[in-house]
Amino acid sequence: MTASTANDQRFREFKMPDVGEGLTEAEILKWYVQPGDTVTDGQVVCEVETAKAAVELPIPYDGVVHELNFGEGVTVDVGTVIISVDTDPGAGPVAPTAAPAAEAPAAPAAPEEDEEPQGRQAVLVGYGAAPSSTKRRPRRQQPGVPAQPAALQAELNGHAAPAVAPAPAAPVAAPAPAPAPAPVASAPAAGRPLAKPPVRKLAKDLGIDLATVAPTGPEGIITREDVYAAAAPAPAPAVAVPAAVAPAPVPAVVSADRERRVPVKGVRKATAQAMVASAFTAPHVTEFITVDVTRTMKLVQELKQDPDMAGLRVNPLLLVAKAFLIAIRRHPDVNAAWDEANQEIVYKDYINLGIAAATPRGLIVPNIKDAGTKTLPQLATELAELVSTAREGKTSPAAMSGGTVTITNVGVFGVDTGTPILNPGESAILAFGAVKLQPWVHKGKVKARQVTTLALSFDHRLIDGELGSRLLADIAAVLEQPRRLITWG
Template structure:
């Protein structure tokens, strides 16, 4: 038996410069046959959830970490026997707990740990495991092969303590053909949070896809109280999903939710932005009745057929025109060089609320797009975010952002800048309001816009001009033609 028989797959850097990722879900187990390009697990970084394909053909030999473990980039997460017919090997172990806090070299294994194969794990023995950030984890005997591990959500709910192994449940009936259950990433995350094995869920979606409703039905079948997030379906919403929260335990006075992944990165970015860039926010209330009429007209236009047409589309176009008229607002601050960097392109960010937290994917080179092209890009951005498939690359390089708080019925707000950007436009709810129109008080469709900007590079005059231009276009949308 040679080392070449086994291949190790390491945690890749799925973003730019990311240092760690959490294993959300394993789609394979030791003994499963895998093929080159097959997705074997889903991981969550500080920017997005990503499915990882294996680059080998063979049989899974070992899963190095259980679900819920945060793993450094470059650490081996799975090994594959690429020559399974070459002879017997030692039984593959169930997912092993995280390694000890102090890194150990191959030449100096901790006492009591004997190598099984060079570079492919060690014999099971009692040893101290690395604590999840800020938590004390007692010394535990590793689980025997075939043992299942509890999910972090279960620990949060008080059902278990830490990542101790628990007895394996009765084996569910495998899906037809031995394939893993079909479900989109947000549904997999929901199932993980609620402790539901997707293999036990009866799918109701097209082509055997498991839906959120199927997961909730599976929980209800075992009398577990679960409150499904209320769907939001207003036209101006960029993403109509509320974050999934941990299910409270009956009688508990507190519920603790770990801050990690996207939420942790968002929190750090917002604190850094708020206390680095001096924010200024200006407001304007505008009659958008004509814009709303134009939205209805565009829905029946043959050039817009099949595209998502809503007020957000025209607001985005209005902001792009305002930036073209006031290009200095599209910039960033280089603190190291003490320079203002003017951008000659607009990567338009759209803040989106997803089950994993707030993300801001952006439309690359939005300034060059026609209205139909912009509508197509917005539609793709929304659908990708809803499915939980937004890539780290889609969230990098933004220059200006729109955040739509109006979908929640909110009139306005004071948004915090996305790090590295100079401005963010908050879009409020559109409501029928008494308004003076042509000398008479009439009911009109009115909304409030709020523009926050970095006062180091955008002064009051420039910020006011940009906001006034957006408002003027939405009041008289024909300016989309005359000003463009």
């Protein structure tokens, strides 16, 4: 068995799993282990946040943590190795496997000193040519212009100077005709002007012909100052213009110190994407109704004293949820989904009731499975557990999948109502506004009654105006006369 095979069997790699339904990435929130810690099969090693929830990941191996590949706060793609475990720590040091790879480059013989720098070298496909595999044709020397030093010429061409400067036969050019000394100071006029690539680009941008620029640099090189001088002999006005406009940007600099930038990721990113997709995919219709819920509020107080509800959280949201479920049972066609791929409407014989919950990580919508079959005590129990789990950030992706309709309780913030956006894949969402004492005509007299406003948004591909209106009216009827919880339920 080779050392490499032995290491592969000894070290086990744990990859980021898909803890949801088709999720592609997750952020590492916290590591519970460090390199050198002993772990056992099933032990939780880290907590990650997906686009739906925070989830704890157990390791499926026994051994010692060898390496953590990512730190906390890093978003990792599903399928990427995040931790490796040494399953046989008593086997001693790791067998070396890097030696053969290091010996591989030694196979080709090193080039002899008398070989050309552009000598033949192996080039890996896809990695481009080796640095020394390209030959450059030597620049033809202009008559009467002294040859430039190798380092200078290489710098002007944008390349590093060769390690060993060639020994030029420059003295041959010395006996040149008499005009030779004169062009030394104006070398650009006799041949290609000498300038570094940035200077050439500057001249091109300014529309300056380098042949007309008098060089002042060493060896007759044209400098940036030479180009500026040729473009504007008196550059002072260029400096004066920004000075006159300088006060304008001052407010922007001040406001930058009063801004905060927070990366959008995890639950907030998923929520934003889902809301955009829903708003521009499903044709939303929102209807409103204002209802007297005085009797429902009295029933809430009575249920708190009921022995069957002892120890349970009873609040107005519980009865609104029950009224919503009863209304859907009376109008089952509301409980449907639009299948775009197959161009079908999918009617569902179960109701998974979503409850929009605000958490420190953002808005999530876990749902109560088969809520339509729950008794009032069962619904109260599951509603309390759902809210508590969401606030703790422990909601599982499964709890947020498969919803059919949703309730959002904006009334807890003192808001009358709103126009809620559908949770993707669902048919309707009910906004429950604040309950307030208002003047209301009751039995022919104006009295102070407890009133709320409900808003129902629905997918107009699935629910037409009549069906949506009947559904909302039935919800209001149950809340106005809560005895219908018995007669209709």
